[in-house]
Amino acid sequence: MTSWACFRFVVGAIEIDSVGPTARLPRASSGSSGGSSWRHSKMTLPIVKSEMAQRIKPASISRLMRIALEHPGVVSLAAGFVDQASLPVAMVGRAVDELLGDPLDGPRALQYGTTIGDAGFRERLADQMEREGGLPGGGVARTAGRTIVTTGSAQLIYLLCEAILDPGDIVLVESPTYFVFLGPVESRGARAIGVPVDEGGLNLDALEETLGTLERGGELGRVKLIYTIPEHSNPTGLCLAGERRPRLLEIARRWSRRQRILILEDAAYRGLSFGGQEPPTIFSQDDEGDWVIHARTFSKTLAPGIKLGYGVLPHELVEPIAGLKANHDFGTANFNQLVVDRILASGDYDRHVAGLRSIYKRKRDRFLSALDEFVGPLDPEIRWTIPEGGLFVWMTLPPGVDAGFEGPLFGRCVQEGVIYVPGEFAFADEPGPRPRNHLRLTYGLPGENNLVEGARRLGQALCGCLDPVA
Ligand SMILES: Cc1ncc(COP(=O)(O)O)c(C=O)c1O
Structure with a gap:
């Protein structure tokens, strides 16, 4: 080994002792196992993390997952997983067999694709969106041209934050919102400001008030995005009327002065309505295609393990987001796209989603009636939403009851064998303080008996945390 090669070998292992930095080279002649000739370091040199990495907070979801693993009997009303029994194993298997049996498409599926996504698949997605609720001006071809396929909608959302947010920029979010979304906003050094929701979703008068306050404070120019989950929202289950x-x-347009205030319409739960047809998407009403980013995913309506999402973007964002995606992975798995393409083409997808609607409706009914039985009688101040679709129920406790990770209720719940997502995570830091008397509950993953048992255990745990009813 040349001395240069030797130097390169040890550079990563420079040690510092208490006196000062000292590079300790392995004895070239030692011939022994190498490790014996090294002094143990007392302190290693720090890794200087990027400003972005320094802004990242530990993910609360990891703690919930650890608790679930450490307590195998626990009923998780927390995990945003889909119903296990309804995962379409046979249907996906058929599509995979057909795809791999096709002499042209089989090898194509196993090859790299394009960064933006397979052209035929993007057209299929536009067709599907047209059938589900209409497209804006320009129809299928124009929509497909500004659609980008991503590795889950989480990637689309992340890339969008990278593409438009700088430190100090502002995103207006629903209060409460999808807590995972706050991560990419914060890691960009941007500010999330919450705007209240009511029974009809985002409260637009409150939105205008917030915009007015920001304008008076000279901060309107920092507002880049309004984030909304218009269908069966995670975490509330509510819809934007x-x-x-x-x-x-109209509000986004009117308040856009020096720069566009975009709307991110996260339609992750669209299609999972228990009642009638959902209202038309916001993006379908954006005729010029200038204001709305429409984010979709197959995770809830097909299978999260396929991790396939997509977004329809204003034209100016297609190139930057494709460029950023190229840095990430230069394209979502071609195989997954072509499998889902077949499932859409055969009509299996629509039949499957129709089946999911009745499965989740049954589970919702069972869960809500268990809450009525085990939680309702405990305190008239306890309220929860009645979702008309999707997977989530949002529970509000009397103001003094602390449902946070560190509060008494969460610990009692773990003892009783049930967990939930503390609602505090779903609030942006601003305007603050984050209320701690909410719970996000889901009937997505547990079977029907477990939903009843989970509600019973939650009631049991709540008993010890509430003031006795007079
Ligand atoms: C509101 C919302 N948006 C986006 C996502 C991301 O889903 P995926 O990345 O699996 O497509 C989720 C997942 O739970 C969600 O609830």
């Missing part, structure tokens, strides 16, 4: 959708678009 149909009549609010065009008004939201």
